[in-house]
Amino acid sequence: MTRVFSGVRSSGRLHIGNYFGAIKSWIDLQNKHESIFAVVDYHAITTPYNPKGMKRMVWDTILDFLAAGLNPKKTSIIIQSQIPEHTELAWIFNTLTPVSWLDRLPTYREKIEAHPQNANMGLLDYPVLMAADILIYKADIVPVGEDQIAHIDLANEIVKRFNYLYGPTFSRIKPFFSKGARIMSLSDPTKKMSKTGGEGIGLYDEPEEIRDKIKKAVTDSGREIIMREDKPAISNLLLIYHLFSGKSIKAIEKKYQDKGYADFKKDLAEIIVKGLEPFRQKRKELEKKPRYVKKVVASGVDRARKIASKNLLEIKRKIGLI
Numbered sequence: 001m002t003r004v005f006s007g008v009r010s011s012g013r014l015h016i017g018n019y020f021g022a023i024k025s026w027i028d029l030q031n032k033h034e035s036i037f038a039v040v041d042y043h044a045i046t047t048p049y050n051p052k053g054m055k056r057m058v059w060d061t062i063l064d065f066l067a068a069g070l071n072p073k074k075t076s077i078i079i080q081s082q083i084p085e086h087t088e089l090a091w092i093f094n095t096l097t098p099v100s101w102l103d104r105l106p107t108y109r110e111k112i113e114a115h116p117q118n119a120n121m122g123l124l125d126y127p128v129l130m131a132a133d134i135l136i137y138k139a140d141i142v143p144v145g146e147d148q149i150a151h152i153d154l155a156n157e158i159v160k161r162f163n164y165l166y167g168p169t170f171s172r173i174k175p176f177f178s179k180g181a182r183i184m185s186l187s188d189p190t191k192k193m194s195k196t197g198g199e200g201i202g203l204y205d206e207p208e209e210i211r212d213k214i215k216k217a218v219t220d221s222g223r224e225i226i227m228r229e230d231k232p233a234i235s236n237l238l239l240i241y242h243l244f245s246g247k248s249i250k251a252i253e254k255k256y257q258d259k260g261y262a263d264f265k266k267d268l269a270e271i272i273v274k275g276l277e278p279f280r281q282k283r284k285e286l287e288k289k290p291r292y293v294k295k296v297v298a299s300g301v302d303r304a305r306k307i308a309s310k311n312l313l314e315i316k317r318k319i320g321l322i
């Protein structure tokens with residue numbers, strides 16, 4: 001059976017980029033394949049964080065997964081640090097990954113440029129742990145946003161090198177991209193929407209906050225509402241409109257051809273508010289059921305760990321440690 005794996009860092013509240021870029025595909029894929037979805041807390045601690053707040057962030061991310069529609073009867077929801085096989089395999093992969101594959105990755109470069117004082121080993125090694133997350137389960141499909149392409153490519157290099165050195169063990173990983181695989185920031189459409197800046201729309205933002213953010217979203221010069229390369233800001237807003245409404249881009253462009261940005265933005269804000277309402281409701285219900293949520297994670301970890309420990313044993317045998 002095909003296996004699907006993906007993860008989200010517990011480094012802030014989820015935004016609509018995380019949802020349309022990754023989690024929405026998880027919801028679809030969980031019905032067709034065996035799947036494991038992780039809160040990757042070891043990845044989250046590679047950048048500065050508050051230890052007192054981490055437990056809450058992990059918990060919030062799990063509630064977000066469930067509120068977005070992951071079904072614990074169909075999928076395993078796990079916390080990365082509770083399955084030590086991930087980091088054990090990462091260590092093994094470290095021994096076959098040249099440093100030169102890692103220190104030139106754009107994600108690493110960007111992060112150390114932003115915080116030079118935080119150029120730690122974990123940050124450099126981040127993609128190796130990500131490869132281990134996927135390969136400890138020998139997952140075939142990894143639904144992610146486009147910002148993860150370089151990481152998946154690197155994982156596939158590790159696959160090749162491992163198989164060459166120790167015999168066929170892993171298959172090539174296939175990334176899975178959705179239509180929303182690249183949602184850009186509302187304040188700068190050349191940058192991706194992210195968890196940290198205020199330029200994203202959180203899945204649980206209050207209606208007033210959403211209206212305000214859309215009102216303030218940058219637009220391009222001119223007043224055409226059209227998806228075109230030279231109009232990155234309005235193209236991004238059109239994509240968000242399309243993803244929330246299900247209407248084709250052509251139909252949306254037509255609807256607003258004689259209208260201005262103000263009308264378009266007003267409608268877009270209401271569509272988002274309405275689209276996010278079910279998440280808000282479901283999340284409120286889940287907040288009241290901590291015991292249920294804990295059980296979901298415990299059984300997910302239990303199921304996943306069985307697969308991870310069996311695979312790690314095979315890998316250790318292959319590399320001569322058993």
Ligand code: TYM
Pocket residue numbers: 005006007008009010017018019020021022040043129130131133134142143144145146147148151180181182183184192193194
């Ligand atoms: P993270 O936590 O940054 O993001 C989680 C998922 O959301 C996608 N995403 C976006 N998609 C579209 N538009 C955006 N603006 C946007 N921002 C984020 C990301 O591509 C991702 O799919 N390295 C990963 C976590 C990870 C992982 C893994 C993923 C660790 N191990 C193994 C897959 C498999 C990350 O930082 O995601």
